Amino acid sequence: MSSSAGPNANPIILAARKYAWRYVGNVAFWIQRFTGLALVAYLIVHVHTIHDLRDPETFDAALAMFGKPLFKLAEIGLLATVILHALNGIRLTMIDLGVGLTRQRQAFWYFAIGLGAVLFLAGAIPMFIYGILRHS
Amino acid sequence: MTGRAINWYLQRITGAALLVLLVMHFWVEHFSAEARTPTGLTFEIIQRRFFNNHWFVAVDLSFLFIALYHGLNGVRNILLDYTWGVRMKKPITAMLLLLGVFVAYWGVTAFIGNPHLQQISTTITANR
Numbered sequence: 001m002s003s004s005a006g007p008n009a010n011p012i013i014l015a016a017r018k019y020a021w022r023y024v025g026n027v028a029f030w031i032q033r034f035t036g037l038a039l040v041a042y043l044i045v046h047v048h049t050i051h052d053l054r055d056p057e058t059f060d061a062a063l064a065m066f067g068k069p070l071f072k073l074a075e076i077g078l079l080a081t082v083i084l085h086a087l088n089g090i091r092l093t094m095i096d097l098g099v100g101l102t103r104q105r106q107a108f109w110y111f112a113i114g115l116g117a118v119l120f121l122a123g124a125i126p127m128f129i130y131g132i133l134r135h136s
Numbered sequence: 137m138t139g140r141a142i143n144w145y146l147q148r149i150t151g152a153a154l155l156v157l158l159v160m161h162f163w164v165e166h167f168s169a170e171a172r173t174p175t176g177l178t179f180e181i182i183q184r185r186f187f188n189n190h191w192f193v194a195v196d197l198s199f200l201f202i203a204l205y206h207g208l209n210g211v212r213n214i215l216l217d218y219t220w221g222v223r224m225k226k227p228i229t230a231m232l233l234l235l236g237v238f239v240a241y242w243g244v245t246a247f248i249g250n251p252h253l254q255q256i257s258t259t260i261t262a263n264r
Binding site: 033036037039040043044047048050051052053054055056059060063067082086089090093096 | 148152176177178200207210211235239247252
């Protein structure tokens with residue numbers, strides 16, 4: 001990224017630019033950690049719900065609760081978390097294999113964030129319409 | 137190959153496997169015709185599905201084991217990035233292993249040896 005900003009440029013814009021390109025690997029690193037930890041926490045809670053299959057009434061009560069708009073909204077958040085972790089994980093594996101090493105910054109923005117946003121909207125819009133707007 | 141290298145490879149391999157399994161999981165639970173009902177997924181749908189096709193149990197349980205390994209190994213990798221984590225390596229590994237076995241047990245016993253699912257499975261066989 002060329003930095004054409006002079007010495008009097010806004011420090012916030014300068015910092016944003018640095019983190020967006022020069023330090024993007026570090027941003028991606030922390031995103032991978034936080035999303036990973038969140039997904040482990042979700043996995044444990046999720047398996048706890050599945051264990052309720054031993055008691056059908058409790059299970060259906062739990063599923064009815066998770067059908068409520070607030071939980072649907074959380075589920076949309078889960079989708080975003082999964083997509084970020086998965087796409088950035090693919091990017092990490094590519095770096096490990098030495099594929100596109102010089103383009104890893106672009107891979108974060110265009111692949112993990114760009115393609116991620118497309119996939120997210122493709123899932124989130126129907127989830128929002130059917131899970132929240134048309135919730136009965 | 138050293139243990140650490142195997143650990144590193146396994147995190148990538150399980151990650152790739154999870155990608156495939158997760159897409160299958162999402163499809164089955166959210167987009168398949170039987171899940172797209174006004175009430176969404178219910179015990180009855182799961183009961184019917186699982187006992188007409190044992191592949192669901194097999195795929196879901198492999199998904200569970202692989203996700204648990206990938207997730208808890210990821211937590212271990214994070215903790216071992218810290219000096220105190222390296223010092224506590226053995227108790228950390230033991231605790232995460234214990235947690236993994238515990239959650240895996242929850243998941244397995246939801247399907248295997250579940251009296252409510254068994255009842256239906258014997259009725260289906262009896263009706264054939």
